[in-house]
Amino acid sequence: MLDSSIPFPTLPPAPGVGYKPQHFQDILGDARPVEWLEVHAENYMGEGGRPLAQLRHLAERFAISVHGVGLSIGGEGRLDPDHLARLKHLCGWLNPASFSEHLAWSTHDSHFLNDLLPLPYTSETLQRVADHIDEVQESIGRRMLLENPSSYLAFEESTYSETDFLSEVTRRTGCGLLLDVNNVFVSCTNLELDPRAYIDAFPIDKVGEIHLGGHDEDEDDHGAPLLIDSHGREVADPVWSLLDHLLERSGPRPLLIEWDANIPPWSELAAEAARAAKALERVPA
Amino acid sequence: MSVSQTQFHDALLDSSTSVPIGLSDGRGQPAGARFSVYRNNVAVSLTEALEVSFPAILSLIGHENFKKTAGLFLRQHPPKNPMIMVYGDEFPSFLEDFEPLQHIAYLPDVARLEQALRESYHAADADAVAPNELAILPQEALAASKLILAPSLRLVRSRWPIHAIWSYALDRSSAKPKNQGQDVLITRPAYDPEGRVLPPGASLFVANILEGKTLGDAYEKAMHDAPEFDLTGLLTMLLDTSSIIEIQTQD
Numbered sequence: 001m002l003d004s005s006i007p008f009p010t011l012p013p014a015p016g017v018g019y020k021p022q023h024f025q026d027i028l029g030d031a032r033p034v035e036w037l038e039v040h041a042e043n044y045m046g047e048g049g050r051p052l053a054q055l056r057h058l059a060e061r062f063a064i065s066v067h068g069v070g071l072s073i074g075g076e077g078r079l080d081p082d083h084l085a086r087l088k089h090l091c092g093w094l095n096p097a098s099f100s101e102h103l104a105w106s107t108h109d110s111h112f113l114n115d116l117l118p119l120p121y122t123s124e125t126l127q128r129v130a131d132h133i134d135e136v137q138e139s140i141g142r143r144m145l146l147e148n149p150s151s152y153l154a155f156e157e158s159t160y161s162e163t164d165f166l167s168e169v170t171r172r173t174g175c176g177l178l179l180d181v182n183n184v185f186v187s188c189t190n191l192e193l194d195p196r197a198y199i200d201a202f203p204i205d206k207v208g209e210i211h212l213g214g215h216d217e218d219e220d221d222h223g224a225p226l227l228i229d230s231h232g233r234e235v236a237d238p239v240w241s242l243l244d245h246l247l248e249r250s251g252p253r254p255l256l257i258e259w260d261a262n263i264p265p266w267s268e269l270a271a272e273a274a275r276a277a278k279a280l281e282r283v284p285a
Numbered sequence: 286m287s288v289s290q291t292q293f294h295d296a297l298l299d300s301s302t303s304v305p306i307g308l309s310d311g312r313g314q315p316a317g318a319r320f321s322v323y324r325n326n327v328a329v330s331l332t333e334a335l336e337v338s339f340p341a342i343l344s345l346i347g348h349e350n351f352k353k354t355a356g357l358f359l360r361q362h363p364p365k366n367p368m369i370m371v372y373g374d375e376f377p378s379f380l381e382d383f384e385p386l387q388h389i390a391y392l393p394d395v396a397r398l399e400q401a402l403r404e405s406y407h408a409a410d411a412d413a414v415a416p417n418e419l420a421i422l423p424q425e426a427l428a429a430s431k432l433i434l435a436p437s438l439r440l441v442r443s444r445w446p447i448h449a450i451w452s453y454a455l456d457r458s459s460a461k462p463k464n465q466g467q468d469v470l471i472t473r474p475a476y477d478p479e480g481r482v483l484p485p486g487a488s489l490f491v492a493n494i495l496e497g498k499t500l501g502d503a504y505e506k507a508m509h510d511a512p513e514f515d516l517t518g519l520l521t522m523l524l525d526t527s528s529i530i531e532i533q534t535q536d
Contacts (some may be wrong), residue, residue: 046407050476070367191311
């Protein structure tokens, strides 16, 4: 277990957004109601240049959350030591308010596939994920958050529900959780599960951050709804309702809007953040 | 039935491979086309990464051809690490051996130029020497010294007019390329890499400096091949673009 006595900065229970370089000037001008920013770890693992200069500048004014998309925590192989070293370096100089990653895999046989791929929920995969999280937390010297995935299919071999699996991972490793409400809605629609029951079963006291993002609507071979976690539009209404349901249980938490494709002008992103601020205001602290 | 990540990986990259057995739609039916969501995510996201990295190649061969070419490339050369912003270092040599595009002989070198621009963008920051540091050295000490150039500096030499082709590809109002080789020096005075064409002597000089030759040796080689070589002009440009980060004098 980690030494939790070391103080780190923390994320405020307020709206944040995923940072996009095209919004740099807008954010420096007037970021309201956004109070913190999230960056993808891998985009800031270069040697220098504008990306790192911008991040250093933003970190002077905002709490920063580092969100990894490439560690492959659910991978069958061992974690890439070079990538772990790059992450340790980034967390070392930036001292972010949070580090989070996904319950997914993306690397196999030293091929990085640039997608968050699913894994079955069994005792073997549970042990593997827990070992990898131990290794990450050991390496960066702090507790991390693990995010629930968007699923388009299920593994017949799974013996745990996703919420039980995540609960057990936090129990074994001491890690926190990042609850992506859009992912809950996408997965539950795709796999015919009840999203509210999912939220109710989630280990809510472990949630250090909430994500919201947009999805696309499609259909599978049989005409069943198939939602795609695209992050390319505004958050859908049923996802906002699900957020209200979550916040009733959890109270205010750091709440992030993700918009990674078809990136809108800052005003549109700030409007989504304002809607998030309203949702947070409605619940007692 | 358990599904290994090897099976999953192989089926992702090869759509002629059938979807692994043991994946379902959550309603008791095989996953079927749902697996394509992952196939699509991998191919589309990596193709988009290459489009961002090689905009001139995209413009030169068009979207459809680029998509087909990238689709083959990403299956033969998937990224080796998660730093997608530098993915594609093998793309220029892939284009060289790629039969359907071999009739466009300059493509690989234009891709090398784009790759070099991107490497420059992400290269380490370094403080440049003050402009007078060269001027104060006595001539003999200057000839024996070595110049250490900025980590963001790149030299791309080609028998094709790559700078003109690259400019024209990104802005069709640029001058039409003439049939003459171009050597391009990339510098990064602040955060934006700049490409400029070097005359043959200057290019040879910079190439020798990058190999670690002394200023005197590099000058001799440049003058031998190109007697019109303007050393002062080149050094002034290197200083103006913050490209010299250290002058190592022989003690």
